[in-house]
Amino acid sequence: MFFLQADDYHQWRDHARRLLSAEVPPAEIHWNSDSSQQVLFADPRPLPECSASRKVNVPKAFLEWAEIVACYCSDRRWQLLYRTLWRLTHGERNLLEIVTDDDVHQLGQMKKMVTRDVHKMKAFVRFRKVEAAAPAQEAYVAWHRPDHRIVRLAAPFFSRRFKEMHWTILTPLESVTWNQKELVYGPGVPASEAPQDDALEDLWKTYYASIFNPARIKVSMMKREMPVRHWPTMPETELIPDLLREASQRVDRMVDSTEGFAKTAAHYLPDQKDLASLRSAAQSCRACDLCQHATQAVFGEGRRQASLVLIGEQPGDQEDLEGRPFVGPAGQLLDSALATAGINRDDVYVTNVVKHFKFTEQPLNRGKRRLHKKPNSREIYACRPWLEAELDLIRPQAIVCLGATPAQAIFGRDFRVSHSRGQLLRTDWCNHTIATWHPAALLRMPNAERRAEMLDALIADLASAAAVT
Amino acid sequence: MDVRAKLSILADAAKYDASCASSGSKGTRAGSRIGSTEGMGICHSYTPDGRCISLLKILLTNYCIYDCQYCVNRISSDTPRARFSVDEVVSLTLDFYKRNYIEGLFLSSGIVQNSDYTMEQLIAVARSLRSDHGYGGYIHLKTIPNASQELIEQAGRWADRLSVNIELPTEKDLHQLAPEKKKPQIVTAMAGIREKIDEQRADQKAGFRPPRFAPAGQSTQMIVGATATPDMEILQTASQLYDGQNLRRVYYSAYSPIPHADARLPGKSPPLVREHRLYQADWLIRFYGFEADEIVTDQNRNLSLDVDPKLAWALANRQHFPVDVNRAPRETLLRVPGIGARNVKRILALRKHRGLRSSDLRKLRIAWNRAKAFVIAVDHHPALADTDPRKLKKKVQRPKQLMLFEAADSARTGEV
Numbered sequence: 001m002f003f004l005q006a007d008d009y010h011q012w013r014d015h016a017r018r019l020l021s022a023e024v025p026p027a028e029i030h031w032n033s034d035s036s037q038q039v040l041f042a043d044p045r046p047l048p049e050c051s052a053s054r055k056v057n058v059p060k061a062f063l064e065w066a067e068i069v070a071c072y073c074s075d076r077r078w079q080l081l082y083r084t085l086w087r088l089t090h091g092e093r094n095l096l097e098i099v100t101d102d103d104v105h106q107l108g109q110m111k112k113m114v115t116r117d118v119h120k121m122k123a124f125v126r127f128r129k130v131e132a133a134a135p136a137q138e139a140y141v142a143w144h145r146p147d148h149r150i151v152r153l154a155a156p157f158f159s160r161r162f163k164e165m166h167w168t169i170l171t172p173l174e175s176v177t178w179n180q181k182e183l184v185y186g187p188g189v190p191a192s193e194a195p196q197d198d199a200l201e202d203l204w205k206t207y208y209a210s211i212f213n214p215a216r217i218k219v220s221m222m223k224r225e226m227p228v229r230h231w232p233t234m235p236e237t238e239l240i241p242d243l244l245r246e247a248s249q250r251v252d253r254m255v256d257s258t259e260g261f262a263k264t265a266a267h268y269l270p271d272q273k274d275l276a277s278l279r280s281a282a283q284s285c286r287a288c289d290l291c292q293h294a295t296q297a298v299f300g301e302g303r304r305q306a307s308l309v310l311i312g313e314q315p316g317d318q319e320d321l322e323g324r325p326f327v328g329p330a331g332q333l334l335d336s337a338l339a340t341a342g343i344n345r346d347d348v349y350v351t352n353v354v355k356h357f358k359f360t361e362q363p364l365n366r367g368k369r370r371l372h373k374k375p376n377s378r379e380i381y382a383c384r385p386w387l388e389a390e391l392d393l394i395r396p397q398a399i400v401c402l403g404a405t406p407a408q409a410i411f412g413r414d415f416r417v418s419h420s421r422g423q424l425l426r427t428d429w430c431n432h433t434i435a436t437w438h439p440a441a442l443l444r445m446p447n448a449e450r451r452a453e454m455l456d457a458l459i460a461d462l463a464s465a466a467a468v469t
Numbered sequence: 470m471d472v473r474a475k476l477s478i479l480a481d482a483a484k485y486d487a488s489c490a491s492s493g494s495k496g497t498r499a500g501s502r503i504g505s506t507e508g509m510g511i512c513h514s515y516t517p518d519g520r521c522i523s524l525l526k527i528l529l530t531n532y533c534i535y536d537c538q539y540c541v542n543r544i545s546s547d548t549p550r551a552r553f554s555v556d557e558v559v560s561l562t563l564d565f566y567k568r569n570y571i572e573g574l575f576l577s578s579g580i581v582q583n584s585d586y587t588m589e590q591l592i593a594v595a596r597s598l599r600s601d602h603g604y605g606g607y608i609h610l611k612t613i614p615n616a617s618q619e620l621i622e623q624a625g626r627w628a629d630r631l632s633v634n635i636e637l638p639t640e641k642d643l644h645q646l647a648p649e650k651k652k653p654q655i656v657t658a659m660a661g662i663r664e665k666i667d668e669q670r671a672d673q674k675a676g677f678r679p680p681r682f683a684p685a686g687q688s689t690q691m692i693v694g695a696t697a698t699p700d701m702e703i704l705q706t707a708s709q710l711y712d713g714q715n716l717r718r719v720y721y722s723a724y725s726p727i728p729h730a731d732a733r734l735p736g737k738s739p740p741l742v743r744e745h746r747l748y749q750a751d752w753l754i755r756f757y758g759f760e761a762d763e764i765v766t767d768q769n770r771n772l773s774l775d776v777d778p779k780l781a782w783a784l785a786n787r788q789h790f791p792v793d794v795n796r797a798p799r800e801t802l803l804r805v806p807g808i809g810a811r812n813v814k815r816i817l818a819l820r821k822h823r824g825l826r827s828s829d830l831r832k833l834r835i836a837w838n839r840a841k842a843f844v845i846a847v848d849h850h851p852a853l854a855d856t857d858p859r860k861l862k863k864k865v866q867r868p869k870q871l872m873l874f875e876a877a878d879s880a881r882t883g884e885v
Contacts, residue, residue, distance in 0.1 A: 098822050099815055100829040123511045127568045140567060160497070161505040164603075165567060203561070204570050206473050210480035211516060211526060215725045215739055218519025226515040236514055244517050254726040255736035260545055262732040377536045378545040413534040413649050414583050414615055 002029045002047065006078055008149075009070035015047065016082055020056050022048035026086050031078035056089055061096055065111055071149045072110040080106055117147045121154045124230050125169060128198040140167040143194035144233055151176050155183050170194055191233075201235040208236040214247035215254070260378045261288050265385040275304055278389055282355055287382040290356035290375070295320045300351025300390050307469035308348045309396040310334075311387070311406035312438060317370050320357035325350050333439040334402075337455065341463040349394055353406045354383045372440075380409060391429050398465040399430055403438030411435065422461050424468065432468045436461035470551055472561065478551040482531040482542050483577060486634075486690060487722040491523040491572035491607045493685030494629040501605025504566060504573070506629060506685075510607075511572050524575040524609060525565050529553050529590055533579030537636070537647035538734050539695045541727040542579045548729045552581075555593045562598060566606055573607025573629070574598070580613060588616035588624065595627035607685075614650065614658045621661050622682075630685040630717075633658045635710065638703040642696040646734075659714040662687050666715070686717035693747060694740040695724035699770035704750055704761045711755065721747040746772040753779055756810050757803045776862065780806040783843055784862055793845040794825050807840030 002024065006012035012031075019029065066081050084103050088095050098104055127140035140162070146154075151174040158169065159178045168177040170189040177184045222240075231237040270281040279299040285291060298315035301324055310326075318328035326334050338345050358379065359370040375383075387409070391399075401407040404417050410427055411420075417435050427433040437454050445451040492510035512521030530552035531542040541548055553561075562574045576594055580587050591610050598604040610628040612621055625631055633655055637643050640652045665682050672679040689710060693703060707719045723739035730736055750772055753759040757779070764778045765771070773781045783790060783806045792805050794816055802813045812833050819825060827849040831837050842851050842861055 094822060097818055099819060100825075100832040105832055119511070123513050125569050129568070142569070157505075157507075160507075161606075162503060162567070162569075164502040198568065200564050200568065203473055203476060204565065204568070206477050207480050207525065207565075208514065208516065208522065210477045211484045211522060213484050213516075213518045213520070213725060216518040216520070216723075216741060219517055221519030222515040222517055225512065225521065234514065240517055247517070251726060251738070254728050254730060255738075258730045258732040258736065259547055260732045264733075376545065377543075381536060381545070413536075413580070416583065 003032065004029060004047070004078075005032045009067050012070060012078055012081065013066070016085055017056065018047050018049065019082070020085065020089060024048070026079065026083040029079070029082060031075060031082070058085065058088060059093070059096060062088060065096070065107060068114050068153070069107055069110045071114050071153055073148045074110075077110060080110075114148050114150060114153070118150050118154045120227075120230065121146050121150060122157055124226070124234055125158070126234055127167060128195040129200070130195055138166070140165055141170065141195050142168070142233075143170045143189070143191050145191075145230070146171055149173055152185065155185075159183055205236050205239055209239055209243060212243055214243070214250040217244070217247055219244065261382045263287055264382045269385055269389060273389060273393060275300075275390075275393060278386065278393075282386055285355070285383075285386070288356075288379045290354070290358050290379055293359070294356035296323050297355045298323055298325055298352065298357070299355060299386070300349055301325055302349030302351075303347070304349075304394055306347060306349035306394055307397040308343070308400070308466060309391065309394060309398075310348055310350045310400045310402060311410070312350070312352045312402045313405040314352050314354035314372075314375055315357045316372055316440075317357065317359070320370075325352055329443060330439040333442060337439065337459050337462060341459045341466060343462060343466050349390070349396070351387065351390055353387055353409045354379055355386055356383075375405070380405065384409065396430055397469040398424075398432040398434070399427070400462060400465045401433065401435040403441060407435035422457060422464070424464065432465065434461055434465050472553075472557055475551040475553055475557070476527070476561070478549055479528045479531055479553060480526065482548070482579075483526045483528045483575070485541065485722065485725065485727065486526065486575070486577060486611075487520075487720040488575065488609065488632060488688055488690060488718070489521055489523045489526070490630075490685075490688070490718065491609075493717060494607060495684070497605045498599070498681070500603065502603030503563070504604045504606030506573075506605065506607050513569065513571055522570075523572045524607065525562055525571045525573070526575040527553070527558070527561075527577075529558065529576060529578040529587075529594070530581055531579045532581050534582075535580055535647070535649050537650065538731045539637075539646055539692055539724060539727075541729055543731065545731070546729040555590065555597060558594045559597045559602065563602060563604065566604070571606075573609070575609040575611075577611035578613070584613045584615035585617055585620060588613045588620045592620060592623050592627065595624065599627050609685075612658055612662065614654045616658070618661050621658070622665055625662065625665055625682040626680055628683055630688060631662050631683045632688045632690070633662070634690045635659075635706070635719075636690070636692060637696065638691050638693075638698050638706045642698055646695060656714070659687065659689070659710070659716075663714050687714070688716055688718040688720065690720040690722055692724050693721050693744055695734060699765075700743075700747060700750070700772045701761075701765040701767075701770040703747060704754070704765055707751060708754060708761050719751060721751070742774050743772070746774065746778060750778045753782075758800055759804075777806070779804070780839060790843045791845045791851050792843060794830065795820050795845075795847065805840060805843050807836035807838070807843070809835075 002019070004015050006015060062085065069077050069081060080103060084095065084107060087103065095101060096104060099108055121144060125142045125144045127142045130139045130141055132138045151169065151171055155176045158167065162178065164180060166178065166180060169175065170193070172190070173188040175186045175189050177186065265285050265287045268281055268285045268287060270277040282297040282299050285297060298319050312326060315325060316328045316330065319325055335345055354375045358373045358375050360373050361368045362371050399410065401410050407415050407417050410429060410433060411425070415435065421435055424432045424434050437458050439458065442451055442454050442458065445454060490510055492508065494506035495508045497505040497507065510523055512523050514522040516522065531548065532550050532552060533542045533544055536543045536545050558576065565571045576591055578587050578591055595608050595610060598608065608628045609630045609632065610624050612624060612631050612633045614633055635655055636647055636650060643650055643652055662683065666686065669679050669682040691703065691706070710716050710719055721744050723741055723744035725739040726736045750764050753764060754761055763782060772778050783804070789804065792801050794802065799813060799817060802808060802816060803810065812835055815833055816825065819829065824847040826847045830840065830846060
């Protein structure tokens with residue numbers, strides 16, 4: 001009987017080489033990896049010398065396996081490795097391919113456990129920054145508890161990844177430091193000697209808590225992939241109990257509280273889709289909250305046969321009172337621009353994206369003044385079916401969008417009037433769609449010269465839309 | 470607003486993007502001073518929702534001009550808004566990376582101003598990481614539909630992976646929930662990326678050394694369960710994308726209740742099992758030689774929720790079973806319930822040396838309960854009574870409450 005001790009792969013390999021060359025069968029060897037546990041009363045025989053004449057030929061794959069399995073924390077590994085080696089060299093050359101053989105299966109399991117442990121070390125090591133006098137001296141230190149003796153297997157990965165960092169990984173049995181040139185291995189270190197804090201961990205925990213979706217709970221999955229024994233060295237894990245406790249309430253709150261309008265105007269569209277029915281149905285639209293304060297819905301105006309449609313944003317103060325689009329100051333400006341462009345307003349259909357007036361009230365000497373307020377996207381979305389019904393019915397040859405709100409409703413949110421004004425473009429609604437200034441924008445423009453330019457542009461754009469009808 | 474407050478808003482806003490892979494880039498970029506990509510992705514942490522944290526997944530900003538109903542960041546939502554500066558994202562990424570919290574950065578954004586402007590901001594982050602800091606870790610950039618091809622080319626130079634979200638499976642769904650997004654625009658964006666990837670590969674083959682372009686390819690995400698679209702159409706769309714755009718992955722994300730949810734959509738818990746079945750079906754199509762129309766048919770337009778699609782197919786096609794594991798060709802073995810692609814490979818290698826017995830199959834950790842009625846081994850012949858289709862389903866199914874956990878595991882590994 002041989003009583004042998006091996007601490008790592010290289011020692012085992014040297015022993016195994018000699019034993020194999022002396023044809024010592026596996027049953028005659030007792031392997032041990034801790035010198036303090038020598039078998040009592042044993043009479044250790046000296047190891048035979050390696051005979052130079054006999055060359056042992058071993059599949060390369062076996063050596064790769066052996067180097068990994070050597071890190072497995074159990075004395076069984078040496079015996080198992082030697083037995084497999086023996087069988088490989090004694091008539092079972094293809095043994096490794098028979099993965100369901102008992103020895104190969106066990107080896108495979110050990111290899112898998114070690115590989116997984118290496119992978120988990122790459123994943124779960126958490127460096128803490130150790131502040132130093134100069135930034136060049138800053139160092140990162142981690143304490144990690146692997147299941148097996150894998151520091152030498154994992155360290156090269158960290159040296160490739162954190163090439164220009166000075167770092168140290170401490171484990172109970174081994175440690176390793178990278179000085180940006182080489183890996184230096186050392187003895188194990190207790191957890192108490194590792195740095196206890198890093199200010200950045202607060203940010204990391206913030207991220208961890210925020211990225212968690214309380215509507216999908218799968219604790220078993222988390223624990224399988226991130227075993228609880230690793231949690232003490234991972235700062236984020238202390239949040240888990242709280243996150244889980246609050247999760248169901250958070251989901252209930254999300255499900256209970258919603259925003260916006262559940263219905264759009266589509267809910268109020270009449271069965272009969274002619275302009276008169278649409279107009280009267282619009283008066284009873286309650287899709288958004290604007291109807292509560294406006295006097296009435298201001299529907300589009302014009303002939304069904306119109307070949308040109310003008311779309312504004314929403315009715316103003318006077319339009320709201322009269323119930324007709326574009327009758328206020330902006331409307332008068334539009335009328336004169338139309339006239340200059342040689343277009344008869346009676347030949348066009350004029351409407352707005354939003355049919356109710358949205359405003360804020362400003363106190364005036366006596367009474368109040370209603371100031372126009374831009375509709376938000378919820379209101380635009382809720383009102384949209386009216387506009388779509390109008391366009392569907394009229395099927396114009398050209399559309400003019402007056403200002404950004406109608407332009408974005410028709411062309412999409414990416415559209416910028418300042419970039420693409422005056423271009424005849426094809427849309428879902430008709431072949432010639434053009435965006436231009438809203439007359440109200442002209443009225444608000446303080447610079448007279450600029451205002452004149454804008455008016456010219458407005459007239460030119462109206463004319464070029466009319467030209468294609 | 471300090472970085473911590475921003476991080477909490479912008480990570481919260483990004484969590485509905487399911488994509489987390491950090492794999493696929495073989496070989497670290499030359500000249501990197503910090504960071505590496507070695508092909509295999511690493512999950513650095515797990516949250517209680519069972520999802521991994523591999524990348525720092527954040528939005529540059531959650532301001533957005535779009536109003537997609539299912540999205541927490543739509544313009545009409547009252548969610549708190551924030552915006553990171555380019556430098557803030559860069560230093561956050563480096564700080565996290567140096568502590569080994571993450572594998573890299575996943576950066577997306579709400580659309581501010583316009584598509585090109587937004588895309589430029591995303592590119593600026595990636596460029597700064599790569600060229601100012603010698604960062605060689607993983608970067609996944611979300612490409613904004615409608616951004617110019619020139620910007621997509623730049624993005625691909627710095628990023629490992631690019632992705633454009635298809636968002637919803639059909640054009641009709643898009644029209645309903647995200648009327649401002651158009652499927653042709655999205656597909657054009659994907660085609661733009663694909664073209665560049667192909668071009669780069671062709672140059673490489675011709676012996677040139679072209680600059681890198683998205684070495685980890687492109688992926689996309691579809692939200693499932695927000696509309697009534699059946700699984701058949703979802704899988705058809707996915708197949709089209711895999712074939713037409715050469716995507717590496719299609720992510721299926723169960724529509725989940727969100728804070729500040731839109732009143733137009735019903736609040737409900739996410740259809741997690743359905744999401745999982747879609748992943749299983751996706752795997753069957755990509756790695757197991759199944760066609761989409763074998764898994765879902767005009768009669769059964771949705772995947773069964775109580776049995777996995779491979780088992781469902783086997784139950785419906787009894788005539789092909791039992792299969793002799795010692796003789797059957799690879800394609801046939803791949804179709805046996807309970808046997809994964811990796812085990813098919815092992816079976817083929819093993820049976821050259823010895824006849825497989827049921828004990829061998831169990832050692833391979835084949836799901837024996839499911840497989841036993843469908844295979845013949847040296848010492849195992851399923852009795853005729855065992856294959857009675859009426860009893861079979863009950864026999865091969867596990868008790869109901871276990872299904873979800875099994876499902877989760879399978880969703881992770883992809884093994885069906």
